[in-house]
Amino acid sequence: MASLLIVDDEPNVLSAxxxxxxxxxxxxxxxxxxxxxxxxxxxxxxxxxxxxxxVVISDYxxxxxxxxxxxxxxxxxxxxxxxxxxSACSDIDGIVRAVxxxxxxxxVSKPWSDPxxxxxxxxxxAHRRLLLENRLLADExxxxxxxxxxxxxxxxxxxxxxxxxxxxxxxxDGGVLLED
Amino acid sequence: xxxxxxxxxxIDSSASDGGRITDLAWISALYEFGHKAANxxxxxxxxxxxxxxxxxxxxxxxxxxxxxxxxxxxxxxxAAGTDLPPGLIRSMLPRGTxxxxxVVETGQPVLVNGNAAETGLPLRGSKERQRTTHxxxxxxxxxxxxxxxxxxxxxxxxxxxxxxxxxxxxxxxxGLLALVMANHRMHVERENxxxxxxxxNATMQRINAMLEDAQNQVIQSEKLASIxxxxxxxxxxxxxxxxxxxxxxxxxSSHLSRLFELLDAYVAxxxxxxxxxxxxxxxxKLRDETDIAFLxxxxxxxxxxxxxxxxxxxxxxxDLRDFSRGxxxxxxxxxxxxxxxxxxxxxxxxxxxxxxxxxxxxGTLPEVECVPSRLNQVFLNLLVNAGQSIDGNGTIxxxxxxxxxxxxxxxxxxxCGIPAENMNRIFxxxxxxxxxxxxxxxxxSVSHSIVRKHGGRMDVQSEVGRGSRFTVRLPLAxxxxxxxxxxxxxxRAA
Numbered sequence: 001m002a003s004l005l006i007v008d009d010e011p012n013v014l015s016a017x018x019x020x021x022x023x024x025x026x027x028x029x030x031x032x033x034x035x036x037x038x039x040x041x042x043x044x045x046x047x048x049x050x051x052x053x054x055v056v057i058s059d060y061x062x063x064x065x066x067x068x069x070x071x072x073x074x075x076x077x078x079x080x081x082x083x084x085x086x087s088a089c090s091d092i093d094g095i096v097r098a099v100x101x102x103x104x105x106x107x108v109s110k111p112w113s114d115p116x117x118x119x120x121x122x123x124x125x126a127h128r129r130l131l132l133e134n135r136l137l138a139d140e141x142x143x144x145x146x147x148x149x150x151x152x153x154x155x156x157x158x159x160x161x162x163x164x165x166x167x168x169x170x171x172x173d174g175g176v177l178l179e180d
Numbered sequence: 181x182x183x184x185x186x187x188x189x190x191i192d193s194s195a196s197d198g199g200r201i202t203d204l205a206w207i208s209a210l211y212e213f214g215h216k217a218a219n220x221x222x223x224x225x226x227x228x229x230x231x232x233x234x235x236x237x238x239x240x241x242x243x244x245x246x247x248x249x250x251x252x253x254x255x256x257x258x259a260a261g262t263d264l265p266p267g268l269i270r271s272m273l274p275r276g277t278x279x280x281x282x283v284v285e286t287g288q289p290v291l292v293n294g295n296a297a298e299t300g301l302p303l304r305g306s307k308e309r310q311r312t313t314h315x316x317x318x319x320x321x322x323x324x325x326x327x328x329x330x331x332x333x334x335x336x337x338x339x340x341x342x343x344x345x346x347x348x349x350x351x352x353x354x355g356l357l358a359l360v361m362a363n364h365r366m367h368v369e370r371e372n373x374x375x376x377x378x379x380x381n382a383t384m385q386r387i388n389a390m391l392e393d394a395q396n397q398v399i400q401s402e403k404l405a406s407i408x409x410x411x412x413x414x415x416x417x418x419x420x421x422x423x424x425x426x427x428x429x430x431x432x433s434s435h436l437s438r439l440f441e442l443l444d445a446y447v448a449x450x451x452x453x454x455x456x457x458x459x460x461x462x463x464x465k466l467r468d469e470t471d472i473a474f475l476x477x478x479x480x481x482x483x484x485x486x487x488x489x490x491x492x493x494x495x496x497x498x499d500l501r502d503f504s505r506g507x508x509x510x511x512x513x514x515x516x517x518x519x520x521x522x523x524x525x526x527x528x529x530x531x532x533x534x535x536x537x538x539x540x541x542x543g544t545l546p547e548v549e550c551v552p553s554r555l556n557q558v559f560l561n562l563l564v565n566a567g568q569s570i571d572g573n574g575t576i577x578x579x580x581x582x583x584x585x586x587x588x589x590x591x592x593x594x595x596c597g598i599p600a601e602n603m604n605r606i607f608x609x610x611x612x613x614x615x616x617x618x619x620x621x622x623x624x625s626v627s628h629s630i631v632r633k634h635g636g637r638m639d640v641q642s643e644v645g646r647g648s649r650f651t652v653r654l655p656l657a658x659x660x661x662x663x664x665x666x667x668x669x670x671x672r673a674a
Contacts, residue, residue, distance in 0.1 A: 016424035019431040026434050061416060088419030089412060111423035111494055114430045 002125055003034040003052070007044045007070065008059040008086070013110075014039065017057070020114055021121070028118050030125075041070040048077055055124055057108075060087035060094055068094055071102035080132060082124035086110055206237050210353070214360030223364050224269075227260040230357060231331070235262050238317070238342075238350065240333035246273055246280045247321075247329035247361075256280055259329065279318045283330045289319040289351055293341045315341035319350050321358035328358060328365075415497050422497070426490045433483045440476050447472070499622040514547040515555065517589060517654075521578060524559040532567045536576045536593070543581040548654050554630045555654075561623040562591045562650050568614065569595025569648060585656055586636070592649035598642040606640065 004021060008014050014037040020026060021033050036053070038044035041064050056074050060067035071083045085098045088110040098104050105124040108117055159166045169177040213230045227245060235243040244261035248254065249272075256273040258264070273280055283290055293315045318332040331354050335342060447467065450460060525538065532538065566576045574594035581588055598606060605611045607628040612621035631638045635655045642648035 010420050010424070012424040013420060016427040016431070020427050023431055023434055025438065026430060088423065089416040110419045111426045111490075114427055 001032045001034070002030055002121075003054050004030075004036070004121070005044060005048070005053040005056045006035065006037045007039075007041050007057070007062070007067075008037075009039050009062045009064075010059070011039055013059070017117075020118065026114055026118065028115065028122055030118060030121060041065045041067075044070070045073055045077070048074060052078060053081055054128060055082045055084065055121060057084045057086060057121070060085055060098070061089065066094065068098035068102050068104075071098065071104055075103055080128065082128040084108060084120065084124060086112070206233070207353075209233060210237075210356060210360075214356065214363065223368065224260070226364065227361070230360065231260040232262060234331065234353065234357070235333055237353070238333045238346070239335065239339060241336035241339075243331065243333040245321075245329060245331050246284075248284065248327065254281070254284065256284060256329065279316070279332060280330045283318045283320050283332075284327050287320050287322060287327050289317065289347050289354075291342055291344060291347045292316045292318070315339070317342050317347050317350055319347075319354040321354055321361065323358045323362040328362065331357060411497070418493065418497050422490055422494055426487065426494070429483055429487050429490070433480070436479050436483070440472075443472065496620050496622070499620055499626055512549050512551055515550050515552045516547055517545050517555075517580060517587060518542050520552055520556055521559055521580070521589065524556045524563065525578075528560060528563045528567070531564065532576065535567050535570050535572075536574045539575060539577045541577065541579040543579070545580055545582055545587050546656060548587050548656065550634050550654060555634070558627040558630050558652060559589070559591070561627045562652075565623060565650075566591055566593035566595060566648070568619075569593050569597070571596060574647075582656070583653075586653045587656060588651055588653045590649055590651040592647060594647040597644040597646055598640070598648055599644055603640070603642070607638075 006014055006017050008017075018035050018037060021030050021035055024030075036047070036051070038047065041058065041062055056071065058067040058070050058074075062070070067085045067087070071085060074081055074083060083102055083104045084106045085095070085102070085104045086108045087095070095107055098107070105127060106120045108120055155166050171177055210230065210233055213226060213233060216226055216229075231243050231245050235241075242261070242263040244264065245259045246256040247259040249257050258269055258271050258273060261269060279290055279292065292313055294313070313334065314337040315335040316332060318330055320327050321329045321331060333350075450464070450467075453460075521540075521542075529538075563576065570576075570593055576594075577590075577592045579590045579592070602611075602613065607625050608621075609625040610621040611625075612619040614621075628638055631652055631654070636653050638650060638652050640648060640650050
């Protein structure tokens with residue numbers, strides 16, 4: 001299951017990409033793709049207010065707003081999206097800005113190679129999954145650390161109340177020595 | 181003071197033998213001398229001849245001519261004389277004194293009869309000569325209102341003294357003489373001018389050729405720059421439709437496979453259907469009329485041929501875009517050119533192996549600072565061209581070496597060679613002799629531009645029927661002022 005948002009001012013590019021992403025017989029296949037397309041980046045931003053996507057693919061040169069600015073605003077709204085920029089021209093400055101500002105994951109030049117584009121989408125999906133998983137694990141570690149801290153405090157309290165209670169003394173043959 | 185006033189000079193208007201100066205033959209002879217002078221004969225000789233002619237004409241014992249030196253107003257030089265000791269010719273006369281000085285200064289002729297000192301003329305310190313003067317005349321030589329010198333004649337004591345009338349006659353004659361001399365001077369000047377002009381002309385021709393050369397280079401680089409700019413602008417417009425058309429062909433091809441797969445399944449199913457259902461009669465009729473195998477094969481070909489066409493467009497746009505890029509924006513590194521050549525050879529070996537034997541004569545090369553991918557592209561272009569120039573079987577020889585400041589790689593083939601009339605155009609964008617579809621005419625121009633952006637150069641030697649040799653020369657040390665900064669205007673423009 002992968003949700004994709006594609007933005008390009010050229011409708012034919014959008015339908016070609018939609019065909020490509022939905023066609024499982026052109027390998028690699030994208031599992032269960034949900035595809036939304038916009039020719040207007042502004043409308044796409046409005047739509048993003050109430051929808052979540054995994055990957056956003058944007059053209060670089062568009063009349064309303066360039067792809068780097070668009071993806072930078074997508075990042076503000078949904079930092080976890082994987083962002084890909086596509087361009088028909090190799091505008092070095094624009095690409096540098098896109099990388100630094102919009103934190104894009106991939107740059108794809110037009111015309112693209114079908115398998116390469118799909119591989120790139122799968123790759124950023126995997127990358128994003130890893131990031132999310134990483135964060136999940138980090139959260140888990142943090143919450144477990146909380147538990148540990150709580151247990152430690154309890155131990156200290158018990159020790160204060162009855163010193164030696166939390167300590168166990170072992171004999172050489174593995175027995176436990178009890179006071180008194 | 182007016183020293184030329186008649187009262188200040190002793191004038192003897194009595195006995196005179198002026199008959200000869202009206203002699204037409206004499207005037208004609210004088211004219212002849214003048215003609216000689218105007219045609220550039222030795223001026224000294226002509227002047228001397230004219231003087232002697234005048235001395236004879238005026239029945240004089242001696243005579244002399246003094247001329248004002250070029251560039252001065254009053255410095256006289258003795259230019260000719262009849263009874264002067266040798267070595268005196270060309271000597272300077274003291275300024276502002278003597279009869280000559282006086283005549284030149286005032287521009288008026290002077291007649292001296294008897295003691296010159298008594299004429300009141302500002303004479304020289306040594307008055308020996310003047311004291312013994314029996315009779316003498318001195319005329320200014322004037323051309324176009326300017327005094328250029330003076331002429332003097334002396335008569336021996338055995339002859340009657342000159343008269344005022346002789347002085348006037350002489351004035352007319354010396355006018356002619358002055359003209360002759362001016363003509364001669366002009367002739368000499370003209371000769372000098374012509375000489376000057378021809379050297380100037382030669383210099384100008386040389387400069388002109390240099391300018392033309394420079395202009396051609398400017399035109400060439402402007403052409404490349406404008407193509408690069410155009411390409412960058414057009415690339416976007418072409419790449420977008422190219423992108424969806426190419427991708428759609430992929431989707432179409434995938435759809436077609438599915439459709440034919442489905443069709444095949446139906447056809448197979450129908451054959452197995454017993455008994456034949458009547459509802460399918462229309463479908464069966466259509467199937468019998470249709471060559472399904474042909475449709476299947478042809479639609480696959482249509483897709484692949486269209487795809488090939490679009491890929492070719494893609495490559496052209498890519499090549500065009502390389503103009504505006506080159507080596508400027510990419511990372512330079514120190515590269516072993518032999519390794520670069522070998523890796524490029526690996527790529528083209530398949531294309532070349534049935535056409536040419538590849539011979540490598542690698543010299544010892546230091547590492548060269550360059551953009552390896554770009555340089556590989558140059559080698560690739562040259563190797564592919566070399567292969568394409570060979571009809572049948574040939575040899576491609578790769579030689580490398582190093583000069584004082586440059587590393588060089590030469591790729592020579594035994595192919596068809598380049599006709600002289602194409603030599604100037606081979607680096608022009610879009611110039612190609614290959615059949616349509618085999619070359620965009622951009623390979624060499626892109627290579628040339630890449631090498632140039634590396635601060636290097638590329639030259640070519642070729643002989644029709646024998647083969648061509650392209651040599652790429654790269655500087656060992658990158659001259660940043662020429663290689664890097666030269667890119668600045670390009671980049672700003674783009």
